[in-house]
Amino acid sequence: MYFDSYITGKRIQQLRKTKGLTQEQFAVKLNISDRYLGKIERGEGTASIDLLVEVAISLNTTLDFLILGVLDTPRERELNAQIKKQNQNIQNFKSKLNSLIDELDASASV
Structure with missing residues (x-):
């Protein structure tokens, strides 16, 4: 299995914190609720591919890193x-x- 929503969520959370953004700030930037972002970061919700692309662009990373951990x-x-x-x-x-x-x-x- 390649996609692990929990690990992907933790990567998103780590990068968000590195950028100094709160969940609320990042959620506004992504045009989603902070509650939904929290679910994604905890691995309780799965983001669409479009949202993952937006997350990757916003955090200056790649989908490979978010999904697979490939740097x-x-x-x-x-x-x-x-x-x-x-x-x-x-x-x-x-x-x-x-x-x-x-x-x-x-x-x-x-």
């Missing part, structure tokens, strides 16, 4: 892997460059 997208993982590879290439280049500098210093002092 990054496949594209972000791909970009992070490319960045990691480029950082390794830079480190290898720096190491080779330092070796060449050491060789030049050694030959210059002879």
